[in-house]
Amino acid sequence: MLGEFKAFIARGNVLDLAVGVIIGAAFATITKSLTDDLIMPLIGALFGGLDFSSYFVRLGAVPADYAGSLQDYAALKAAGVPLLGFGQFLSVVINFLILAFMVFLLVRFVTRLMPTREEEAAVAAEAADVVLLREIRDAIRARGAPSS
Incomplete structure (x- = not known):
């Protein structure tokens, strides 16, 4: 059984997949930073300093022992307050679209390099x-x- 496992792992497709997953995770981290640290602040500045991640609707009561800001999405979420975080969702959607576009450009580039x-x-x-x-x-x- 160990020999079969070694043969399975040594196959090129499995190794290629593992490398793809690792590079994909790193690529996703870069894209998240691009979205969170560069694009969303620019969009916020264009629309008057808006922070999309702070757009939310509280769906339940705030715990009595909560001492943070009622406008801090991350703190309210950490306190267990049910929230509808449509601003955070918008950030994630933009992140996905950027990642999908970058993957599209990468595939397009590689496809042009490969012979037909x-x-x-x-x-x-x-x-x-x-x-x-x-x-x-x-x-x-x-x-x-x-x-x-």
């Missing part, structure tokens, strides 16, 4: 022609005809 099926078929056909010509040349040489 037609190009691969042309290379294969050319290789087959070269092999055929070599075989003809070798057959002529084997008959004793003078080579050019």
Whole structure:
């Protein structure tokens, strides 16, 4: 069983997937920082200093022992107050759209670098022609005809 597991792990697809997951997690962290630290503050500044993450609706009572601000989404959430955080959701949606667009650009770039099926078929056909010509040349040489 251990041998089968080693063979499974050593397959290229599994290793490629593992590398993809690790790079994807790092890429998501970069995208989250891009959204939270650069894009959302710019959008907030364009709309008069708005902080989208602070847009929420309280759906329940605040605990009696809560001493923080009633406008602090993170503190209220940590205190267990039920909240409808549509501003935070908007930030996550923008984060997703940026990540999806960046992945689209990456796939588009890699796709342009990779040969198309037609190009691969042309290379294969050319290789087959070269092999055929070599075989003809070798057959002529084997008959004793003078080579050019």
